[in-house]
Amino acid sequence: MSQQEKIMEEFRSVFNKLVWLNRGEMEEALKGHKSSEVHCIEYIGKHVDPNVTRLAEAFYMTRGAISKITKKLLDKGLIESYQSSENKKEIYFRLTPEGRNVFEIHENLHRSFRERDDVVFEKVSAEQYASMSRFLDAYNRHLDAEIDKQGIMLQDRPNPE
Amino acid sequence: MSQQEKIMEEFRSVFNKLVWLNRGEMEEALKGHKSSEVHCIEYIGKHVDPNVTRLAEAFYMTRGAISKITKKLLDKGLIESYQSSENKKEIYFRLTPEGRNVFEIHENLHRSFRERDDVVFEKVSAEQYASMSRFLDAYNRHLDAEIDKQGIMLQDRPNPE
DNA sequence: CTCATTTTGTTTCCTTGTCAACAAAAATTA
DNA sequence: TAATTTTTGTTGACAAGGAAACAAAATGAG
Structure with a gap:
């Protein structure tokens, strides 16, 4: 597994656990x-x-x-x-x-x-924060661009009927 | 907003975009x-x-x-x-x-x-990878422990009937 | 071994979200 | 201005997933 895949896997794992754990506590505290x-x-x-x-x-x-x-x-x-x-x-x-x-x-x-x-x-040190933030910013911008691309492709599809 | 919140916010944003974008391409490629x-x-x-x-x-x-x-x-x-x-x-x-x-x-x-x-x-440099991986590992272990705690608390709840 | 408990997989009912069609209002174009 | 297109919000039909009840098999306690 590449470094990239390893990081993304851990990333995903943390995220899923957070969602699951916080949702549980949230729904217990705010019943109804x-x-x-x-x-x-x-x-x-x-x-x-x-x-x-x-x-x-x-x-x-x-x-x-x-x-x-x-x-x-x-x-x-x-x-x-x-x-x-x-x-x-x-x-x-x-x-x-x-x-x-x-x-x-x-x-x-x-x-x-x-x-x-x-x-x-x-x-987490200040440098670590900065480093991670740089990475996440870059990734976010990249994905925004890709989503844009996708949006254009969907829009340009000729209507079949 | 604290450093922690800022990071988690970017984190969440990247994750949601990835899920959305990849799912779209996936379902287009694997129709049915x-x-x-x-x-x-x-x-x-x-x-x-x-x-x-x-x-x-x-x-x-x-x-x-x-x-x-x-x-x-x-x-x-x-x-x-x-x-x-x-x-x-x-x-x-x-x-x-x-x-x-x-x-x-x-x-x-x-x-x-x-x-x-x-x-x-x-x-991303090798040091950045190592640094992020350390962070994610620690977070993962922390969440595992918290989920365990939660599990025990749910199990220990006395049965009302 | 025997009986109670736990694990495993399935099904039914219910909630949540998507998709598509729609109506009303706004924006754009001729 | 008049006609068309886009935006906005709502609804109904449908699909996906959760909760709970259940049966069958495995595990454990005595």
């Missing part, structure tokens, strides 16, 4: 709310004028899926929607006080995850 | 086979005496889900099952020639993904 709902609450709490389309792009999900989640959050009274006077098409969301409460719990939990993993990160 | 099916084929092709339980553990999925996927692969004739004479409970899988074919296509695609991303990795 699914992790996808909490993700939406987090995004809505941190951005201005978020709508279905922005949420979908942020989470690599379809607008349909997000539409259903926000509908549930509206029903639960965790978010509310509003519109601008200039645009009667887009529908934005904001947190209600109850939603803000869930948001805070989520933030605290995130802090506790961070603290849980501190032992690992406190051994 | 879902990516989860191909993952199972890959695992079965690379391990000895794989069964439903091993696959579930490897992919952090339930045995029920894997059972359904292997059923589909059996129906498609991509894998076949066999049992040992000492154990009449466990059911193992192996690839058929057709499954082996899908396996090879998948491997080639993986190679092409690796080559696609080579530009990023060829800029």
Whole structure:
């Protein structure tokens, strides 16, 4: 196995474990709310004028899926929607006080995850941080370019009918 | 945002893009086979005496889900099952020639993904590799310990009935 | 050995997300 | 301006995966 494959394998392993572990704790702490709902609450709490389309792009999900989640959050009274006077098409969301409460719990939990993993990160030197960040930045830019390429290829496909 | 959070954020971003991009190319190249099916084929092709339980553990999925996927692969004739004479409970899988074919296509695609991303990795020095690997190893071990802890806590919960 | 417990695989029901079709509004083009 | 195209959000049909209940086999305790 190449260095590249070895790194990516470890990378994947860490990621999967994190998702699994954090989701479990999250759903235990925020019983009654699914992790996808909490993700939406987090995004809505941190951005201005978020709508279905922005949420979908942020989470690599379809607008349909997000539409259903926000509908549930509206029903639960965790978010509310509003519109601008200039645009009667887009529908934005904001947190209600109850939603803000869930948001805070989520933030605290995130802090506790961070603290849980501190032992690992406190051994990382400034140079190591910089080095990893350089690598991840480069990889991110590379993948953005590849996704763009893919997007163009899909768009240019002639319509068969 | 702390160094830790910044790194993890970039980490997450790279990972999501990789999954999205590779899955798309994979499903285009292997039309008719879902990516989860191909993952199972890959695992079965690379391990000895794989069964439903091993696959579930490897992919952090339930045995029920894997059972359904292997059923589909059996129906498609991509894998076949066999049992040992000492154990009449466990059911193992192996690839058929057709499954082996899908396996090879998948491997080639993986190679092409690796080559696609080579530009990023060829800029990584040996020391950078070592440094990242140390970090990922430590993180992996830490998470394993935390998952263990979680498992014990779930097991030790007194049964209410 | 015998009985209880654990492991393994399957099935049913339910939830979640995708896909495709759609309607309304906005943006673009002629 | 008028007509076309794109964007936005929603819905219904469908597929994938999880939870739980189950049966059969293996393991363990006595």
